[in-house]
Amino acid sequence: MKKLECILRPEKLEEIKDALNQLGFHGMTVSQVLGCGQQKGKTEFYRGAEININLLPKIKLELVVNDSEVEKLVDTIIEIARSGKIGDGKIFIYDVHDAIRIRTGERGESAITEF
Amino acid sequence: MKKLECILRPEKLEEIKDALNQLGFHGMTVSQVLGCGQQKGKTEFYRGAEININLLPKIKLELVVNDSEVEKLVDTIIEIARSGKIGDGKIFIYDVHDAIRIRTGERGESAITEF
Amino acid sequence: MKKLECILRPEKLEEIKDALNQLGFHGMTVSQVLGCGQQKGKTEFYRGAEININLLPKIKLELVVNDSEVEKLVDTIIEIARSGKIGDGKIFIYDVHDAIRIRTGERGESAITEF
Amino acid sequence: MKKVNKVAFCMFATLLIIIIGSLYPARADDFIETEKVTKAIDNIWVLLSAFLVFFMQAGFAMVEAGFTRAKNASNIVMKNLMDFAIGSIAFWLVGFALMFGKDMGGFVGTSGFFLKDNFEHLQLNIPLMSFLIFQTVFAATAATIVSGAMAERTKFIAYCLYSAAISLLIYPIVGHWAWGGGWLSKMGFIDFAGSTVVHSVGGWAALIGAAMLGPRTGKYSKDGRVNAIPGHSITLAALGTFILWFGWFGFNPGSTLSGLDEKIGYIAINTNTAAAMGANAAMIFTWIKYKKPDVSMTLNGALAGLVAITAGCAAVNIIGSAIIGCLAGILVVISVEFIDKRLKIDDPVGAVSVHGVCGAFGTIMVGLFATETGLLYGGGIKQLLIQATGAAATFLWTCATIFVLFSIIKGTVGLRVSEEEEVEGLDVIEHGTTAYGDFVLKP
Amino acid sequence: MKKVNKVAFCMFATLLIIIIGSLYPARADDFIETEKVTKAIDNIWVLLSAFLVFFMQAGFAMVEAGFTRAKNASNIVMKNLMDFAIGSIAFWLVGFALMFGKDMGGFVGTSGFFLKDNFEHLQLNIPLMSFLIFQTVFAATAATIVSGAMAERTKFIAYCLYSAAISLLIYPIVGHWAWGGGWLSKMGFIDFAGSTVVHSVGGWAALIGAAMLGPRTGKYSKDGRVNAIPGHSITLAALGTFILWFGWFGFNPGSTLSGLDEKIGYIAINTNTAAAMGANAAMIFTWIKYKKPDVSMTLNGALAGLVAITAGCAAVNIIGSAIIGCLAGILVVISVEFIDKRLKIDDPVGAVSVHGVCGAFGTIMVGLFATETGLLYGGGIKQLLIQATGAAATFLWTCATIFVLFSIIKGTVGLRVSEEEEVEGLDVIEHGTTAYGDFVLKP
Amino acid sequence: MKKVNKVAFCMFATLLIIIIGSLYPARADDFIETEKVTKAIDNIWVLLSAFLVFFMQAGFAMVEAGFTRAKNASNIVMKNLMDFAIGSIAFWLVGFALMFGKDMGGFVGTSGFFLKDNFEHLQLNIPLMSFLIFQTVFAATAATIVSGAMAERTKFIAYCLYSAAISLLIYPIVGHWAWGGGWLSKMGFIDFAGSTVVHSVGGWAALIGAAMLGPRTGKYSKDGRVNAIPGHSITLAALGTFILWFGWFGFNPGSTLSGLDEKIGYIAINTNTAAAMGANAAMIFTWIKYKKPDVSMTLNGALAGLVAITAGCAAVNIIGSAIIGCLAGILVVISVEFIDKRLKIDDPVGAVSVHGVCGAFGTIMVGLFATETGLLYGGGIKQLLIQATGAAATFLWTCATIFVLFSIIKGTVGLRVSEEEEVEGLDVIEHGTTAYGDFVLKP
């Protein structure tokens, strides 16, 4: 199993979620993060003082999937998430040692298989 | 070392924390996440328009532990976190390459050992 | 590639970010987490009832970097993040299987290389 | 002293005063005193009412901010502040003259620009300045209604221009018709505190504005699905509703322009009853319709009752108020859905339904429920037709002028921010700030 | 007329009046004018006070929302809105008649249902409708107190039924006893603005309600530990407290029902002094007790001072006010702890302590501090006993009737949501919404 | 008297009046009545104004909380509550006597401590207690200004001590000079409602306080860079601004101390115009300067206009008000930047600029714009010099005494929390609580 950790633009979330659902992936975990990278934040004025907003709101989408499904998912996500402008984000892929479904105690791939 | 990444129902957090403390595990990191899976969200009405709440609030509990302790922890967590209803969550287990305690610079297992 | 997952005191974030930028690392992802460990929370009174604040606000800083850069980064982070008091936090290091830059589709190390 | 006695009095006055003059210096003072006292009572009543109406600005700001998203919250409160600030100046310099200057053809006032001429033709019992502040806060109410309907996507500069125009011209003209001695008032049109003059003008302007802007990004899916975009703070929206309700006790009872008028308590209870019934009706109706009592609709329901009773609060009785409020509470729910789902006009806070629809509705209801002239009290159909005429004329005038106005704005500075800007939020894009610096917000 | 002219005037009065008598029809008008003027002054005073008291609804909503959790915030503001909306109608139709209708046996009013009969026996100096709106906002205050104590676990339908019942019956009866010509008023019971009539009724109802509901899930551990459940917005709670304090200036001074009453300033300063001392005392007391000055308790302390002075604000002097406020500020802290830790009744906002306990306390203190009849001013023990009787009778009546009421509700629609629903939050479960759509909330 | 009785009345009038003429006890009552009525009108006007001014405390709390960080929000509202609670008591016992007691040398009042003596020398037309509550809320306004400038780093105990001292001594002395019959009033100093007496005193105290405290950690980088520290809720800040504006309608028009004064409407319109122009000017000025209209500065601009017009609101005309407001709106922006970037004094909410700078500015402008004595209206330079003298004397007195006060506090209980405590937030450290228990906050 692999974990896909995708750092994305917040406004893309809904669309990606829909696309994944259509591919049959319903399980995922989402969190708010702040990203820093080549995408430059804005310099704003607050009461006359400059303020550098260099931590930009991003979405982290975590998906644990079977090894065989990684490429298909990566392609789908890239397709939707890409705007071509700096700041589109990254996908990091990690090995997963094991997975357990709390409700049933199933382990391994069956823990992430839906019925 | 392994990392246990547990996606849990928010209301179970306190109890699990207490149980882990009793087992002697005090170190852990918690964050708010939104989960999507087989558990279906509610369809509500907001000013007459349907609204699908399909990202449900979950808790992510991260624990880095020695390999030998994984099973004991998994059992404890499952026991408390299981309600038997869809949406109880998952435990994902990852390998940890190294750990460092910032305060002392200790590395490896001693970085997560308490005294 | 490795992922450094650093649990830090919130007030250190700015300084660490600046230091990393100076080392040439601009890419990172930050999130709010709550930490539990040997650092004891406060016991406060709210309307006469005791309240144990044992989940303390921490910052999680995630950095995906080349293997060769890990030690340099660890040293830099430790130097700034260390106050010497309990609760300074941890750095966990994980293997990264792959990385993809969504904007360009670049994979592997070049996905995290800046230009 | 009654007017009929005046002639007789004058004849004997000379004689009397000669006789009593040297003996009785305080006597004349005494009359002055009485007049001064009644004037003072009217004056403080009007002023305190004006202050309450002013405070409604805070209510609007909170309701509109609460019902929209956090990323646009600074922008919406800024708009609420600025429409009042701009409107106050515009109304002082020009609007007041158009509304209350000497009548020309029943259509518009023509004197008193920059407050230069006198306004004796108004025969005010209170000082002109007190009247001006009272009218200013009313004008600002009409203006501020629109910001909610156009929230989350309108350019700030466009809104500022609109603000000036409505306070300068669009509102004062209707105001002149009904309250400044214009054709509607001559006809016998009853709009005691402004269901039509204030609220419908704001509401119809909101309708045209929201329609011309188009919906917020994400409001309607390509497949026609209507997506809810919940507001960011129901507590602030509720606070705003309470503030509005509170301010309405200045709006309606204050419109007597006299604290000596015994009806002020009567008007207050009518106002309150309609608001309460509006909330009750909206709650029950949504409970039945959606299986759960909808909070934001119930808040709208209270406001709907208030708007609807504003025209007739001095003309109908408490039972009439209850019925009007109750119907308004139901109507607002239907109207919100209709505008949202059928017309596909995106009005984030329900301003069109609350102010436009319920304002017109309440105005027309006076034709039924007015105890002196209403159809249900044997007054025949005349009042009803007059009411309908006033509501229709206001609708046409407002839609037409606002359409021209927004067309000009669209063609010059532009009406709407870009989609990218909308996604990022108006706070950052338009003002370089965020409303909630310390809070973690959802994507 | 200056006083120096008085002597001269008296000397010539007879002569003059004979001469001018027949020529001076305005004379009678002049009397009318004076009467009209004094009536108007009383009328605007009562109305403006009523508006201020109305605004306390916003204060209650903010305090209660602020002191409870974000997941129940829509529900709590909705309850605050609806108890007013339902109560306004219930009180108009029935409650007002029970409270102010013609007395039967000192126990209940029996005329004027649906406002049909006349209320001449009240000998009001103000129009009936003004009196009605003033009394309506008082009735709603009693009703709204309970929502805080029963917050975060009560079924919405149950709360709506309770609202109707307290405004319809429970409050009006006590009101009749003390203010409507009932047995307490005949006895000489002093509860000027309602420490007992309004606040204790609300507070004791809250006590029974909270006790019958049981504590919120997680409030008490199995091992008996008391867990704090902090509120979600201290800023809103503070805002609410300021609003309540503001509104109290209508509540107490307005209860003269006359703007001509020279005591209104005196009452205002007493009110303010007690509130200030309540806050000071609670701050210092918690500072000593918990090592840190507790914000939420200090907010409660200010309210405790306000509640406690409400009975005696026209009867005690400023020193008495300061002492009563100070004691109330301490008492409320002790009471909150006692109810929370000893009685294990879960009252999230401290409503029982603030309104019930401090209301009764303030009522009894009148027996000590009333400058005319109080024990400390040589008036003997009589007043004290009367005050205690009134407080006790109100306690018994309210507890008994509320117990029956909630028992019926429990047995029919049910009183409490399920544990699952409570965990998820009443906003989603009861209303299908969340109060803070854009914010990330803690688990 | 009904119309039907008129005929009958006329027939018997002559007869009756002859008979009752000499027997006519009501005659005297009638005078009393008139006096009572005018007193009552003044009384309710002053009281209602006082209530509005009290409500400004809520406005200050919201503005200050909104403009600072979430981790200090409980602390700031607590300070706002306590300066009022402490100040109310301190002013009653001592401050009022120093301000309005019998004059000694034009410098200080010397009678009436603990309200013991009489205050007949004030020749009040309203009851003393009404005057006291009005003056108390003014004193508290001066006190509360400081909390914003010293926010996020001041020890709570230090703030409590400061609160007592300013209400006890520092404010009442200046108040005596200008309003209590002291040297400034004798000189002809015009500060109608307190641009100098209230606002500048607060503003200059804030200046010294913020300077002595030093900036918040992180405000200025070692390399001299100025870092913005945005507030946590612009919606609350906007709400607070609206509340303050609302309360100012009590502050300025109420300062006539008489509802019979025909100027009250005039004062209200002047107040409103200056505020509107302040907001407009600040918006346009920041739009030009920073390319975007700054929300928080525009809110400050409205307040700047209000502060600046407070001195002259009864002396200048509407055009003068507009100009003063406009200049204040620009001045406040320049001043905020100057204090922040040049002086490097950290004033999180802009209190020094809004209240100190614009207060002095507005006071001096009276010398130019007063229609009777101002330079621009041909009154010569005299008034201008008097105004400048008053502003300067207040500056010196306040800075000197506040410096001594804070030096003593610093040397005893300490003025500032430790850096560690500051980082963690005053809510947890000073009060053991957090303001927003349920929300996830940014690092």
Ligand SMILES: Nc1ncnc2c1ncn2[C@@H]1O[C@H](COP(=O)(O)OP(=O)(O)O)[C@@H](O)[C@H]1O
């Ligand atoms: N080395 C990294 N480690 C962790 N997260 C990163 C790293 N580099 C970038 N990110 C995340 O990816 C986001 C986008 O990166 P950025 O360099 O701005 O644009 P792009 O991916 O288009 O080159 C950042 O905001 C950050 O959250």
Ligand SMILES: Nc1ncnc2c1ncn2[C@@H]1O[C@H](COP(=O)(O)OP(=O)(O)O)[C@@H](O)[C@H]1O
């Ligand atoms: N493939 C996955 N990758 C990451 N997170 C997942 C995945 N599947 C489920 N989750 C997380 O686990 C939670 C529970 O999953 P769900 O399918 O609803 O119930 P259950 O685990 O009982 O089958 C989800 O809300 C989501 O946060």
Ligand SMILES: Nc1ncnc2c1ncn2[C@@H]1O[C@H](COP(=O)(O)OP(=O)(O)O)[C@@H](O)[C@H]1O
């Ligand atoms: N075993 C662990 N797994 C995950 N996170 C941990 C673990 N131990 C500690 N942490 C995180 O590190 C933070 C600091 O740990 P703590 O034991 O308090 O201090 P120190 O690191 O100085 O010994 C905790 O608040 C928690 O977020």
